[in-house]
Amino acid sequence: MRMTRARLARAVIAVAVAALTGCTSGSGGDASPPSAAGDGAACPEAFADAKAAVAAAEGTMVPWTGPTTGPTAPTGKTVVFIAQTMTNPGVAGVAKGAVEAAHAAGWDLHLIDGQGSTAGIQSAFTHALALDPDGIVIGGFDPNVALLQLREANARGVPVVGWHAVGSPGPSENPKLFTNVTTQVADVARISAQWIISHSGGTAGVVIVTDASIPFAKHKSELIGAALRECRGVRILSIEDIPIPEGNTRTPRHVSSLIERFGDAWTHSVAINDLYFADAAPALRKAGKEGGGPPYNIGAGDGDPVAFDRIRGRQYEAATVPEPLLAQGWQVIDELNRAIGKQPSSGFVPPVHLTTTANVGAATYWEPDNDYRNRYMAIWGR
Known part of the structure; x- marks a missing residue:
């Protein structure tokens, strides 16, 4: 729900x-x-x-280079975000953005903490599969530590999107991910x-x-x-x-x-x-x-x-060198929507940025484009 x-x-x-x-x-x-x-x-x-x-x-001042078109988002989807550990603030930031984005899309997002251990991640992935989700996000861990569960998701046709899951952005064949969200x-x-x-x-x-x-x-x-x-x-x-x-x-x-x-x-x-x-x-x-x-x-x-x-x-x-964590949370939901809609991944790779004492200002996250939420919602028809 x-x-x-x-x-x-x-x-x-x-x-x-x-x-x-x-x-x-x-x-x-x-x-x-x-x-x-x-x-x-x-x-x-x-x-x-x-x-x-x-x-x-x-x-x-960074111009938007992310997606501007894509499939309309169907409502009522269930997705799961599996976190390597919620004590990792990077993972937590992306999870926060994903929760926000899923709510905007009208989806139900379940957040499961892997507790930073192989056993915990495997258990979290097994739990995720038991929810019969429409999509899964791997948040900050090597998919190979839960390879049996990943293969089951692949066999079921459940799309899996990674965040910092493999060494480069974009689709991955081994391990099989619809795409991996990260900077280069x-x-x-x-x-x-x-x-x-x-x-x-x-x-x-x-x-x-x-x-x-x-x-x-x-x-x-x-x-x-x-x-x-x-x-x-x-x-x-x-x-x-x-x-x-x-x-x-x-x-x-x-x-x-x-x-x-x-x-x-x-x-x-x-x-x-x-x-x-x-x-x-x-x-x-x-x-x-x-x-x-x-x-x-x-x-x-x-x-x-x-x-x-x-x-x-x-x-x-x-x-x-901050990742745009909240925006990447929105991106993982957008990528799942593309997978659910049988369309290719967006191919979007955020550019690198340096936050220093000279330019940090009052910021709490690196937000390269403050309008990205509206951009994604426009794509989804929201």
């Missing part, structure tokens, strides 16, 4: 290459140490490219590395934080490392593998160890998800590090409201 306003409110509140050569936590960098100049002298070409790319990505991971990785090169003047000691259990995240961190190595003045000090569901307990320990090992040589960090910096802040504060000083931290995804608050307040995060 269609969501009531009360149910909607409760749901919204609930959501409120291999350049690293196998390095893991504790590995030393293989680049030359940073020079003292900090003026780009260590890598003039990479530094110039980085400055130009950063300036372009910080722009806030290579673009996100590259601009986060370029921000460090530009911000540091080409002389940085960098820690990369990843979750190697998620292929999408692992690939992103590999691309970040490759882009950082384009500047010989940047040294990768360590690659810290911290599973996202364990971030709140493990990140503070890793941070304390990093401070002890590298001291002031640690000037910048880049993480595959902003949430690590919420967990890092207490350890950095305890070590006497100022919120607006080094190590300067950038999140290579996902740009949740708390990350925006940290950037705005200069509290242990200086920049993020």
Whole structure:
């Protein structure tokens, strides 16, 4: 049945290459140490490219490049959003947008939390199938961890749309997804590395934080490392593998160890998800590090409201490469509607953006086009 306003409110509140050569936590960098100049002298070409790319990505006037046509949405459909874990604010942001969009379409959306474990995700997927849905969204996990359930959905003809489920946007044959919604991971990785090169003047000691259990995240961190190595003045000090569901307990320990090992040589960090910096802040504060000083931290995804608050307040995060999370929630519903209507996916890939202390303003999410809701509703005939 269609969501009531009360149910909607409760749901919204609930959501409120291999350049690293196998390095893991504790590995030393293989680049030359940073020079003292900090003026780009260590890598003039990479530094110039980085400055130009950063300036372009910080722009806030972004024209709509998403879909303008598509099938009318039938009413009364039931869809399920399976979240990897609702403690991941990126997943929660997309879920929030999907709840809003499903309500606008006149659909019933069930939100199931996989609790961040393989067993939990498999159970959530089994539950989703038991609801006999018209479509399923995979929110932020590798579909292969629930391959039997995915194959059952495929066999039944239930369309499955991913968000950050595989390494690239668009349809996927193996695993079989109608489409995968994401920015281009290579673009996100590259601009986060370029921000460090530009911000540091080409002389940085960098820690990369990843979750190697998620292929999408692992690939992103590999691309970040490759882009950082384009500047010989940047040294990768360590690659810290911290599973996202364990971030709140493990990140503070890793941070304390990093401070002890590298001291002031640690000037910048880049993480595959902003949430690590919420967990890092207490350890950095305890070590006497100022919120607006080094190590300067950038999140290579996902740009949740708390990350925006940290950037705005200069509290242990200086920049993020945000996904348009709410808009992507609307996009996953639009993609399911296209699948239900037997039409191809939209092919829409949002452009990358940088949110920094210079342009964050009062924003809580990256909203490249404030009219996207009306655009989608016009497509659906609402």
